[in-house]
Amino acid sequence: SFTVIQALEDGLKRADADPSIKAIMICGENGKFSAGADIRGFSAPQQRRHNGLASVISLIERSDKPVVAAIEGIALGGGLEVALGCHYRIAHVQARMGLPEVTLGLLPGAEGTQRLPRLIGIPAALDMITTGRHVLATEALKLGMVDEVVKENTVEEAIRLANKV
Numbered sequence: 001s002f003t004v005i006q007a008l009e010d011g012l013k014r015a016d017a018d019p020s021i022k023a024i025m026i027c028g029e030n031g032k033f034s035a036g037a038d039i040r041g042f043s044a045p046q047q048r049r050h051n052g053l054a055s056v057i058s059l060i061e062r063s064d065k066p067v068v069a070a071i072e073g074i075a076l077g078g079g080l081e082v083a084l085g086c087h088y089r090i091a092h093v094q095a096r097m098g099l100p101e102v103t104l105g106l107l108p109g110a111e112g113t114q115r116l117p118r119l120i121g122i123p124a125a126l127d128m129i130t131t132g133r134h135v136l137a138t139e140a141l142k143l144g145m146v147d148e149v150v151k152e153n154t155v156e157e158a159i160r161l162a163n164k165v
Contacts (some may be wrong), residue, residue, distance in 0.1 A: 009056045023162035027070040035079025041118045053110040057085035066165045070158035081112035089146040091137035098134035
């Protein structure tokens with residue numbers, strides 16, 4: 001939603017500007033990273049006035065501070081695109097990731113079509129982008145989508161990695 005995108009952008013800008021913050025960790029609530037955009041919000045007037053998710057993901061990518069995604073539950077659509085913009089990704093073993101927009105006749109719109117092939121190669125990315133197929137964390141690790149898979153304490157492990165890098 002517009003509110004979530006704005007909050008993410010504001011939080012990133014504050015963290016980047018604060019010299020006491022050395023790294024940034026992005027996670028979801030209640031065991032879910034992000035199910036992506038609410039399709040109903042695509043035509044909302046607020047959405048048109050905002051720079052959009054792609055600009056926030058570019059902000060993540062350009063951060064001088066390491067940004068780590070702690071993926072629990074699901075990271076679908078725009079949620080996965082946010083994670084792809086992060087410098088590092090840790091996923092819970094039961095997490096699922098994918099770009100399901102194609103099943104609605106849409107292509108991923110926040111540059112996931114560029115970031116995913118850079119991480120996992122064109123053939124694997126094309127398969128995911130054109131079919132909307134979800135992958136479990138263990139497959140995501142094999143493909144190179146995530147840096148680490150954990151069985152518990154995903155957020156704590158992401159913080160540990162952020163402190164390490």
